[in-house]
Structure formats: structure tokens, C-alpha cells
Amino acid sequence: MIVITADQVGSRVSADLVSGVLDWANGPEGPGLLLPADRTAGDELQLLPADARAALRIVLHLTRSGRWSVGCGIGSADPLGATVRETAGAAFVFARDAVERAKKRPRRFALENGTEHGRAVDALVDLLLVVRARRSREGWELHDLLETGLSQAEAAERLGITPQAASKRARAADLRADTAASAALVTLIADLDAPHEGGGRR
CATH class of the missing domain: 1.10.10 (Arc Repressor Mutant, subunit A)
Incomplete structure (x- = not known):
């Protein structure tokens, strides 16, 4: 399972952005989720993307503004509950670790799955975010x-x-490179998620 936890940057001194992201994520133009995205704390939200493509879309959407610290966790999970808050598992722990690490990084993103492969994908996503941050x-x-x-x-x-x-x-x-890198990252993220597809602990 892929879990994304996002924490609003500077929420104490700026307007609440969670509601707007929830409207987008849960709306008809949203990325595609296993369960509706939900606010898990005052300035934090959690999303369960339906697949790797949806996960990368969420990451790129949130990091573009620079207003979110975004953690992506990939791993096993219990069967889906009725809501995001009622679902648990290693993927959620990885997402929590990732968002805390993201808060200390320039692009405010981190990916965790407990493997060297995951750290490599994390570095490649970060590189794509560097390219996008330089765009006019x-x-x-x-x-x-x-x-x-x-x-x-x-x-x-x-x-x-x-x-x-x-x-x-x-x-x-660098739009051509962006497109090619995004397609490759979808494949790599899907590979990370493959052992855990279908929910349940493995």
C-alpha cells in the first residue's frame, strides 16, 4: 500500500489549506484514491492513492506550492477500514517517518519503505523536484x-x-525530461508497492 501524509507548512501564521486539498483529492478531478482523503490533525492530511501514478500526481501537486511537507510511505497494511483513520500498517509508519524527514529537506519531500531501493527512488523524486523548482x-x-x-x-x-x-x-x-522522469518514477514506485498490493500483511 502507498500512504501519503502531508503537513501544512507555517499553518500557525497562514490560512488553512487542508480543506482545499481535500476538495481536490476527493473531487471528480482528483488523483484516484482507495478511500476518501481525510484530515488527521489540525493541519495534516492523509491520502491512500489507488496506484503509483496517483501517488506521484499527489506528490507533485502538493510539493509544487512549497506549502506542504510530504511523506510517502510504501509497505504492508491491514485490510482497508471504513476510513483512512481506521486503516493501519507498516505503510502508515513509513509515511509518518517520511513526513518528519521531509520537514528538514529543501524540497520538503521524503519517501520511506525501509529498503535501499526505496532510498534510491526517494533520491530520484527529489531530483525531479529540483528541476521543477527551477521552472519559471x-x-x-x-x-x-x-x-x-x-x-x-x-x-x-x-x-x-x-x-x-x-x-x-x-x-x-525541461518539460520533456519531466515527462520521461515522471513515467519512469511511476514504474519504480509501482515496483516498490508490488509486494504489498491487495492490502493485508505479507
Whole structure:
């Protein structure tokens, strides 16, 4: 099972962001969850992504703003309860350890599963977050349009720029590398989760 625990940064001096994330995660445009995401403390939430793709989508969504410390735990778990709070297991312990470690890291993300393979995947996710943190506002504008399914030419037209300018933005934003790295990370995270799929302790 994959568990994500996220803790809002600076919640004592800023507006509550948990409700907005819960609306997104549990809504029709959300990533896909095994159970509805839930607030587990005043400024903390927990999510059980349905698969590796959903997990990476959540991580990239939350870390983009810099307003969340995000911990991803992968491991065994008890059978699903009626709610996130009623489910337990090693994956939840790993997620707790990961979010505490994330609070001390520049990109505010950490992944734990107790293996060398997990530490390697953690490092690769961190590298992708470094690339994304350097992206300009213009690069994000193009990225977000492409994410809706537009072609680069269509996105250029929407932005009022030439296709050549869009290509230049895409290169500067490392969008091709982002796409390739994200696809590879989905495979690697799925491999970490494979021994634990189906719930229950192994």
C-alpha cells in the first residue's frame, strides 16, 4: 500500500489549506484514491492513492506550492477500514517517518519503505523536484496547458506566442525530461508497492 501524509507548512501564521486539498483529492478531478482523503490533525492530511501514478500526481501537486511537507510511505497494511483513520500498517509508519524527514529537506519531500531501493527512488523524486523548482512562471503556464491535453502548437496559440517560442519555453522548463522522469518514477514506485498490493500483511 502507498500512504501519503502531508503537513501544512507555517499553518500557525497562514490560512488553512487542508480543506482545499481535500476538495481536490476527493473531487471528480482528483488523483484516484482507495478511500476518501481525510484530515488527521489540525493541519495534516492523509491520502491512500489507488496506484503509483496517483501517488506521484499527489506528490507533485502538493510539493509544487512549497506549502506542504510530504511523506510517502510504501509497505504492508491491514485490510482497508471504513476510513483512512481506521486503516493501519507498516505503510502508515513509513509515511509518518517520511513526513518528519521531509520537514528538514529543501524540497520538503521524503519517501520511506525501509529498503535501499526505496532510498534510491526517494533520491530520484527529489531530483525531479529540483528541476521543477527551477521552472519559471512561463514554463509552468505551458506545462499546465499541455497537461490538459493540448498539443504544443495549440498551447502556443492559447498563449499568444509562436510555436518556436513555445518550443524554447519547453526546453527551458525541461518539460520533456519531466515527462520521461515522471513515467519512469511511476514504474519504480509501482515496483516498490508490488509486494504489498491487495492490502493485508505479507
